[in-house]
Amino acid sequence: MNAYRGRFAPTPSGPLHFGSLVAALASFLDARHARGHWALRIEDIDPPRCPPGAADTILRQLEAFGLHWDGRVRYQQDRGQAYAEALKRLEARGLAYPCSCSRKQWREHPVYPGWCRDGLEEPGKPVAWRLRSDLGPRPIRWQDRLFGLQTLDPAALGDVVLKRKDDLWAYQLAVVVDDADQGITEVVRGADLLDNTPWQRQLQHALGLPEPRYLHLPLILGDDGQKLSKQNLAPPLPATEPEARPLLHRALVALDQAPPAELASAPxxxxxxxxxxHWDPTRLLAELERPLRDTAV
Incomplete structure (x- = not known):
């Protein structure tokens, strides 16, 4: 294997669906085509959203589709100490601060206005921890492998939460810490996470961590034009290999890889x-001009 290190990092809030499969498959193919490492990370930092057994179901589904990962599965529930150390470093640099405000209080604003940056608005109340998006490099620029040059100002997106009021770790900090710890060099994920990248770049810069390259994928949409998701009751993927075969072929078609029709029933x-x-991510450029739809799920 070479220096390429990719990963698939699902939240076990339920079984994988077709949209998840397309993201996992693209990440897997990108890594394997480069003869690189492909890690699996279960992002289970929000236990109330993660029903018992969901993570094991995801593992069985990936195995049914032949998407075998390298090394041990990482579970974010085991990583609290690493996140706490990162937050402490950010606080020491004045880049993270406690916030007592509720969403209800700032609902008239498009993003959180930063009221607690210079001290708690309501001392004694439970606090979340937020990132100072107005400090550090801005705007953030990066070259997405599909969408090209991106320029976004994190301050326009607001001060993102790093640790919640219920003492649970938030996605942005956890994903940055774990990508660095696992040596991830390439992130392949859905375009719904494109605007998360500026916060993550800010955190990488503030913590002195490497910056992976990003490939954001066009989203799979249902017939209603909405992203396929668990919230929209997208059907779960099967967990047996024979049932997986036609869906795997459809996922390759959705990624515009033009697989031979006779492969649809192949193992x-x-x-x-x-x-x-034959993996060629540049074929996805055509999909930027039309939404990806999967009418059979």
Whole structure:
């Protein structure tokens, strides 16, 4: 294997669906085509959203589609100390601050106005911890592998939460700390996370961490034009290999990889061998001009 290190990092709030499969498959193919490492990280930092057994279901689904990961599965629930150390470093630099405000209080504003930056508005109340988005490099510029040059000002997006009032760690801090700790060099994920990148770049800069490259994928939409998601009751993926075969082929079609029609009933290993050899993310450029739809799910 070479220096390429990618990952798939689902939240176990339920089983994977077709949209999840497309994201996982693109990440897997990108890593395997580069003869790189592909890690699996279960982002279970929000236990109330993660029903028992959901993480194990995800593992079985990935195995059914032949998407086998390298090394041990990482679980974010085990990583609290690392996140706490990162937050302490940010606080020491004046880049993170406690906030007692509720969403109800600032609902008239498009983003959180930073009222607690210079001290708690309501001392004695539970606090979240936020990132000072107005400090550090801005605007943030990066070259997305599909969407091209991106320029976004984190301050226009607001001071993102790093630790919640209920003492649970928030996504932005956890993902940055873990990507660095796992040596991730390439992030392949859905375009719904494109505007998360400026906060993550700010955190990487503030903590002195490497900056991976990003490839954001066009989203899979249902017939109603909405992103396929668990919230929209997207059907779960099967957890057996024979049932997975036609869905795997459809996922390759959705990624515009033009797999041969005769592969639709082939074993997952055979489909993946073809897809790894022929993986071409530049084919996704055509999808930027039309939404990806999957009318069969």
């Amino acid at each position: 997952a290993t055979e489909q993946l061998a073809w897809a790894i050899a």
